[in-house]
Amino acid sequence: AQSVTQLDSHVSVSEGTPVLLRCNYSSSYSPSLFWYVQHPNKGLQLLLKYTSAATLVKGINGFEAEFKKSETSFHLTKPSAHMSDAAEYFCGSSNTGKLIFGQGTTLQVKP
């Protein structure tokens, strides 16, 4: 069975410091993996995706994620947080066309 676990429900960082949002997946086959961001009262916006090409994936707004098969992880990182990064982040996994989401991580950015 396919599942996604976001290890932190809430992450708080100071502006200008690195961001790390953790995601582990479980899948019988090599999945496609995604990170989405949701700002208040908005829909989900795709940040980046992994589809079995390069294991380090670069996305929009300076975010990137690294696929580690041995650890079944796909953590999202950004070197320097900006106030506008404060939002809800969702990790997703798909290997049959059905997208499974994690519970979400709220990122708080303090001035």
Added chain:
Amino acid sequence: ETGVTQTPRHLVMGMTNKKSLKCEQHLGHNAMYWYKQSAKKPLELMFVYNFKEQTENNSVPSRFSPECPNSSHLFLHLHTLQPEDSALYLCASSLTGTSGSSYEQYFGPGTRLTVT
């Protein structure tokens, strides 16, 4: 904003009302989805349509009735809802390929539904 639009953005309805949510995608996709997003809960996939045919119904109560007249439009008809149905309803679309293909989904802004 993406190429997926949803109307209305906000809806308040009584439990005896009938209303419909509308979704339209301008991306040339052939799959469309309805999700429910409640506070403190993960995103719940409700329905999936591929080439206008319903391919998935995740045990959604019959008071929610989807309709997909073509690959660009998706509706969710609502009747005799309960207060616990209050949530953000998100529409999404994607390409669809052969079994095992996984394309990213593009989401609309959602309809905030309140049932009183």
